[in-house]
Amino acid sequence: MSGDLRVEVRFKNAVLYNALRECFEKAAKARQIYRGHLNIIGTAATAMGVGKAHLGMLLNLQKSPWSGSKRHWAAVMIAEYLAIDFDVLFPSQLYAGNFPRLLTRDVSAAAFLPLCSREAVGLLEPAPDEKPTDPREAIDAALLKLSPRQEKIARMRFGLDPYEKPKTLQEIGDMFHLSKDRIRQIEAQALGRLTHPAISKPLSEALGR
16 A cells, blocks of 8 residues: 655755855845745856756756766856865765655655654754754754854864964955955855844853843
8 A cells, every 4th residue: 555645755965055045045036036036046047157957957866076087167266156166066975866856655644654753854953962062062953053254264263173372254254256246245144044042042041141
């Protein structure tokens, strides 16, 4: 007997997806190119100087970021534009997985729905005995909720490990090849994310606030 619930799974490069959202979500809204879901591929591809189809296939794991033994020029341009290390943005094991474009299964709702609970998908705070109590551990745990670029910029701005002292917007901008205003925007996005109760509450408790 087939299941009573159809599940459809689409596979994407999460690091690339989140980086695109961070950079182009506001531009996509301004240009009104939303169609019931986030559709920023066209805006991003134009800004990066790569083909829309190429970017989409890289995002959906349908095209390799390598051309033979060399990095594909389009993937290199995307990594440089987003200021993310190529191997972080395009992990080799991810693109070796041969993921299908769409995976569908008919499953039992009774068996599957518990996996969709708030606790199962990590939307609840950790249990009290799982909360970090050491301030440095709490800060590290909070920063892990950010994108890799947001985390690095936050550590630079506030002089957190491994950086010995805070860096200015200009210094960080020079390192990422971005303007001071863009760094300020990314910093604001990171701080906004850290104010979410699920992140800020355990952090405040560990810091004794």
